[in-house]
Amino acid sequence: MLEIKVKTASRVEARNITNDVARALKNEEGALVYLFTPHTTCGLLINEDADPAVMSDIMDALNRLVPRNHTYKHAEGNADAHIKSSLTGHSLLVPFSGGRLALGTWQGIFLMEFDGPRERKVQVAVLR
Amino acid sequence: MLEIKVKTASRVEARNITNDVARALKNEEGALVYLFTPHTTCGLLINEDADPAVMSDIMDALNRLVPRNHTYKHAEGNADAHIKSSLTGHSLLVPFSGGRLALGTWQGIFLMEFDGPRERKVQVAVLR
Amino acid sequence: MLEIKVKTASRVEARNITNDVARALKNEEGALVYLFTPHTTCGLLINEDADPAVMSDIMDALNRLVPRNHTYKHAEGNADAHIKSSLTGHSLLVPFSGGRLALGTWQGIFLMEFDGPRERKVQVAVLR
Numbered sequence: 001m002l003e004i005k006v007k008t009a010s011r012v013e014a015r016n017i018t019n020d021v022a023r024a025l026k027n028e029e030g031a032l033v034y035l036f037t038p039h040t041t042c043g044l045l046i047n048e049d050a051d052p053a054v055m056s057d058i059m060d061a062l063n064r065l066v067p068r069n070h071t072y073k074h075a076e077g078n079a080d081a082h083i084k085s086s087l088t089g090h091s092l093l094v095p096f097s098g099g100r101l102a103l104g105t106w107q108g109i110f111l112m113e114f115d116g117p118r119e120r121k122v123q124v125a126v127l128r
Numbered sequence: 129m130l131e132i133k134v135k136t137a138s139r140v141e142a143r144n145i146t147n148d149v150a151r152a153l154k155n156e157e158g159a160l161v162y163l164f165t166p167h168t169t170c171g172l173l174i175n176e177d178a179d180p181a182v183m184s185d186i187m188d189a190l191n192r193l194v195p196r197n198h199t200y201k202h203a204e205g206n207a208d209a210h211i212k213s214s215l216t217g218h219s220l221l222v223p224f225s226g227g228r229l230a231l232g233t234w235q236g237i238f239l240m241e242f243d244g245p246r247e248r249k250v251q252v253a254v255l256r
Numbered sequence: 257m258l259e260i261k262v263k264t265a266s267r268v269e270a271r272n273i274t275n276d277v278a279r280a281l282k283n284e285e286g287a288l289v290y291l292f293t294p295h296t297t298c299g300l301l302i303n304e305d306a307d308p309a310v311m312s313d314i315m316d317a318l319n320r321l322v323p324r325n326h327t328y329k330h331a332e333g334n335a336d337a338h339i340k341s342s343l344t345g346h347s348l349l350v351p352f353s354g355g356r357l358a359l360g361t362w363q364g365i366f367l368m369e370f371d372g373p374r375e376r377k378v379q380v381a382v383l384r
Contacts, residue, residue: 001287001351031129031253032162034288036351038360040304046218047210048168053201054210060201061194061211066317073309073316082303082310083317090302090363091349093219095129095164095251104166107218123351125287127255127383159257159381160290174346175338176296181329182338188329189322189339221347223257223292223379232294235346255383 002028002124008116012063014045014055018108021124022101030126033101035092037122041081041115043088044122049108059112062087081114088112096126130156130252136244140191142173142183146236149252150229158254161229163220165250169209169243171216172250177236187240190215209242216240224254258284258380264372268319270301270311274364277380278357286382289357291348293378297337297371299344300378305364315368318343337370344368352382 002024006015025033037044048054062084072079092109095102103109111120130152134143153161165172176182190212200207220237223230231237239248258280262271281289293300304310318340328335348365351358359365367376 001353032255034349036349038351038358038363040302040310040360040362045214046168047214051202051204053203054168054207057200057202057207058211058214065193065321072313074307074313075309076307079310079313083314086301086303086314087215087343089217089345093162093164093221093349095166095253097129102166104168106168107166125351127288160383173342174296175342179330179332181331182296182335185328185330185335186339186342193321215343217345221290221292221349223294223381225257230294232296234296235294 004122004124006111006120006122008113008118008120011116012059013113013116014059015111015113016049016108017111018049021109024124028126030096030128032127033094033096034125034127035122037090037120039120041078041085042120043085043090043112044092045088045110045112046092046107048106050106055110078115084114132250132252134239134248136241136246136248139244140187141241141244142187143239143241144236145239146177149237152252156254158224158256160255161222161224162253162255163250165218165248167248169206169213170248171213171218171240172220173216173238173240174220174235176234178234183238206243212242260378260380262367262376264369264374264376267372268315269369269372270315271367271369272305272364273367274305277365280380284382286352286384288383289350289352290381290383291378293346293376295376297334297341298376299341299346299368300348301344301366301368302348302363304362306362311366334371340370
């Protein structure tokens with residue numbers, strides 16, 4: 001399995017990793033790309049890679065739905081991050097064709113950091 | 129990769145595509161069916177294919193959690209649709225056996241339109 | 257496809273099935289594990305397998321976002337469970353290496369029961 005490392009810069013961040021994934025897949029062959037992040041306070045999402053306001057709106061909505069400052073049982077101060085990562089999920093499966101990610105015109109791949117800054121891993125594998 | 133086209137009829141719509149997917153898979157062999165929608169304002173979900181009120185309740189809940197009329201940064205008027213498609217996701221992986229979708233008794237496959245009416249694509253592939 | 261049966265004990269429950277999945281995979285070989293639950297009122301999630309308060313906070317958050325006592329159209333009294341299962345999803349794809357689940361250090365696999373107690377099925381398959 002290939003691995004990408006992503007250093008996030010702030011507590012919450014929608015980091016566009018589309019190019020990192022494409023680079024990791026150079027010389028690979030197959031029909032689908034599997035992405036997995038082995039953490040519990042970040043997630044993976046596909047959404048718009050054109051206007052950055054879209055990802056900002058998505059992050060704001062998650063913050064509204066799951067506020068950081070609520071009385072949670074988990075005492076480490078990052079319960080909201082665990083909940084947000086459950087709403088986004090930890091894996092993606094993306095079409096791959098001719099050695100390239102076959103995303104839709106407007107789609108990009110994002111690591112959703114909910115408890116940074118940290119170094120995050122994203123594992124990448126090609127399925128035939 | 130096979131492709132289904134779905135013309136949605138209104139801004140939001142939970143369109144049952146189970147039969148469309150089954151038709152596209154005629155004569156295919158394998159163990160899992162992969163579905164992917166290459167858009168950023170619709171999604172794919174599995175839920176109940178019996179009482180249509182269930183999908184209506186799911187759509188209503190998404191509208192309550194992510195209202196259309198909120199002050200978003202993305203200025204195209206469909207930020208709520210991007211957020212909803214992030215909550216549902218853009219791909220599914222479904223068991224396939226003997227040339228048929230092996231869904232649970234009550235399960236169906238739905239294209240969740242959040243910014244229609246539009247023509248939407250759903251890509252379909254069989255994994256061995 | 258392998259199958260795990262899980263008897264849940266209450267209406268809502270985050271049941272850790274990591275060990276059940278690992279046991280079902282004894283003697284299997286491959287690179288990815290596919291999990292699927294053929295129901296419409298439960299889901300599958302990956303999150304923290306250390307402090308149980310995390311899963312309790314996740315369940316509480318889902319109950320806040322989608323309260324049981326709301327006026328839904330679906331008249332069986334479990335519309336909230338259908339909506340919650342749509343937010344979590346019904347399948348997972350997890351790395352598998354050397355005959356073992358290759359989850360992250362803190363990750364576990366959970367069946368999210370939203371309309372129990374019931375006997376739930378989780379289907380398990382290994383992809384090469």
